[in-house]
Every structure is written in structure tokens, then in C-alpha cells.
Amino acid sequence: MRPYPFQYLRAESLEHALESLAEHGEDARLLAGGQSLVPMMNLRLARPEVLIDIDRLALGEVRVAADRIHIGALARHAAVLDNAGVAAAAPVMSEAIARIGHPSIRRRGTAGGSIAHADPTAEWSALLLLLDGVVAARAKTGARRIAADDFFDSAFETALTPGEMILGLDFQLPRAPWGGAFLEFAERDGDFAIAAVAVTLGLTGARIASARVVLSGADTRPRRARAAEDLLLGQAFTGELARAAAATAVEGLDCLEDLRATAAYRRHLFEVLTADALEAAYRRTGAAPSGAAP
Numbered sequence: 001m002r003p004y005p006f007q008y009l010r011a012e013s014l015e016h017a018l019e020s021l022a023e024h025g026e027d028a029r030l031l032a033g034g035q036s037l038v039p040m041m042n043l044r045l046a047r048p049e050v051l052i053d054i055d056r057l058a059l060g061e062v063r064v065a066a067d068r069i070h071i072g073a074l075a076r077h078a079a080v081l082d083n084a085g086v087a088a089a090a091p092v093m094s095e096a097i098a099r100i101g102h103p104s105i106r107r108r109g110t111a112g113g114s115i116a117h118a119d120p121t122a123e124w125s126a127l128l129l130l131l132d133g134v135v136a137a138r139a140k141t142g143a144r145r146i147a148a149d150d151f152f153d154s155a156f157e158t159a160l161t162p163g164e165m166i167l168g169l170d171f172q173l174p175r176a177p178w179g180g181a182f183l184e185f186a187e188r189d190g191d192f193a194i195a196a197v198a199v200t201l202g203l204t205g206a207r208i209a210s211a212r213v214v215l216s217g218a219d220t221r222p223r224r225a226r227a228a229e230d231l232l233l234g235q236a237f238t239g240e241l242a243r244a245a246a247a248t249a250v251e252g253l254d255c256l257e258d259l260r261a262t263a264a265y266r267r268h269l270f271e272v273l274t275a276d277a278l279e280a281a282y283r284r285t286g287a288a289p290s291g292a293a294p
């Protein structure tokens with residue numbers, strides 16, 4: 001199908017992009033990698049009157065420090081995946097990004113575009129919740145920082161207002177030693193996940209000092225399983241603890257039902273993936289295997 005007619009503007013600078021967004025308001029949409037917006041326009045699910053192309057702005061930076069990672073809004077999925085600093089500091093980020101679509105999509109699509117698009121099972125959205133992410137947004141009238149917990153409203157709906165643009169994403173890494181894991185179940189490689197689970201575990205001595213469990217695909221937005229996180233804190237890791245936390249993560253979890261999976265099947269997937277992800281994350285802390293003599 002062909003999109004409805006639209007006006008195309010190439011932003012020559014950040015100021016130009018923000019000025020154009022302010023001028024055209026709700027009629028305008030930013031165009032980054034185009035991997036979500038263009039298909040939606042072709043299917044006539046999106047009908048912007050003005051497209052503001054930001055693809056050439058210099059917002060593709062990836063900066064890695066010992067305790068945090070900054071990703072510019074226009075960093076391509078593939079650039080993050082190929083970044084050795086990211087792979088060393090936060091293997092869980094590389095593991096998640098590797099599951100986004102296919103190589104051609106990863107070469108064009110951007111981190112900021114994915115977060116703004118807010119597909120309920122997008123890998124970037126899960127990472128934002130997992131690593132206490134903050135979205136740096138700017139409008140012509142000013143800038144603000146939006147915490148992950150406050151960013152996702154529902155499927156494809158975020159806290160961004162029409163004049164706002166994402167400039168970058170800031171991720172906080174757990175205190176070392178820590179390990180993380182991202183596991184997802186999809187019908188085919190490259191498909192959006194039916195269910196995905198992202199976890200981190202941080203240790204102090206033999207005890208769990210920090211824990212994050214994020215479930216994507218249960219409903220309209222990714223969610224932290226806080227009761228499961230609380231159960232893990234202060235405990236020594238065992239397979240039994242991982243299974244108990246997984247059971248807690250799905251207790252009372254309302255899962256959506258669609259052609260791909262029933263609610264009960266989704267809940268089962270979340271429980272299995274959570275237990276497996278916790279086991280993998282624990283192994284990656286570098287601690288002795290659970291149950292081994294100290």
C-alpha cells in the first residue's frame with residue numbers, strides 16, 4: 001500500500017528539528033530509522049502531515065563508563081550491538097539488542113525511535129526498565145529527563161508530548177559484581193517476542209544485593225516484577241530460589257490473549273523464562289555455582 005500524502009522536511013540541525021516540531025505540533029512526526037513509522041504509514045495506520053527527518057543529526061553517540069551507559073537517540077541498533085565497550089560493560093544489553101528483528105532492521109533502526117515507538121515487547125523498552133534508564137527529551141520550550149517508570153503509558157503511548165524529541169538514553173549499571181540475562185520466546189527468529197524476560201542480579205558476598213526482573217509482552221507495556229525482586233533481595237542464590245521468584249513473578253499476572261498465545265501459555269512462558277534468566281544471570285556474576293562449597 002502507499003501512504004497518504006505528506007510534506008517532507010529534512011532537519012538541518014537540532015534547533016531546526018525542534019522549531020519544526022513546535023510549528024507543526026500534532027500534525028508532525030519525526031522520522032529516524034523509519035523501520036516502524038514507514039511500515040505504519042504504508043499500512044495507513046499512521047498519517048502524519050509533516051515528516052521531519054532527523055536521521056542525519058549528530059545524535060548517534062555511544063558512551064560507556066564503569067557504572068553507566070549513554071546511548072544517543074540516533075544510535076543504530078547495530079552500532080550498539082557492535083560496540084565492544086557495551087558488550088564488556090553490559091552483556092545483557094548486547095544480548096537483548098541482538099534479538100531485534102533482522103540485520104537490515106538493526107542497521108537502520110535507532111534506539112530513540114524504538115523507545116518513542118513503545119512497542120510493548122521492544123527490547124530497548126525492557127532495557128530501559130531493567131537498567132534504571134532515563135530518557136533525555138527536549139522541546140523548543142525546554143528539556144526534561146523522564147525516568148523509565150514514568151515513560152511508558154500503554155502500547156505505543158508514552159509520556160512524550162507532541163513537541164518533544166528524545167535526545168538520548170541513560171542507563172545505570174548495577175554495582176559489581178553483577179550478571180544479567182535477556183531471554184525471549186518468539187515464533188521465528190527476528191519476530192517480535194511473545195514473551196521476554198530481562199533480569200539482573202548484583203551480589204554482596206554470597207547474598208543478592210540488587211535484583212531486577214522485567215517482563216515484556218504480558219500486556220501493553222513492559223513491567224517490573226517487584227514482588228519477585230523483593231523475594232530475591234538478601235538471599236543466597238539457589239535454583240530453588242530462582243523457581244520461587246519465577247512463580248512469584250507470575251502470581252496474579254494478567255496476560256493478554258491473542259492468536260499467538262493464550263494467557264495461560266504466556267504466563268507459563270514468563271515463569272520458565274524468569275527461572276532460566278535468573279540462573280543465567282547468577283552464573284554471569286562470576287560467583288561459584290549455586291550449591292557449591294564456598
Ligand SMILES: Cc1cc2nc3c(=O)[nH]c(=O)nc-3n(C[C@H](O)[C@H](O)[C@H](O)COP(=O)(O)OP(=O)(O)OC[C@H]3O[C@@H](n4cnc5c(N)ncnc54)[C@H](O)[C@@H]3O)c2cc1C
Nearest residue numbers: 030032033034035036037101109110112113114116122166
Ligand atoms: C520486520 C520488522 C521486525 C522488527 N522486529 C523488531 C523486534 O524484534 N524488536 C524491536 O524492538 N523492534 C523491531 N522492529 C522495529 C525496529 O526496532 C525499529 O527500528 C524501531 O521500532 C523504531 O526505530 P526507528 O529509528 O526505525 O524509528 P522510526 O520508525 O523512524 O520512528 C518510530 C516512531 O518514533 C518516533 N521517533 C523516532 N525518533 C524519535 C526521537 N528521537 N524522539 C521522539 N520521537 C522519535 C517517530 O516519530 C515515530 O513515531 C522491527 C521492525 C520491522 C520492520
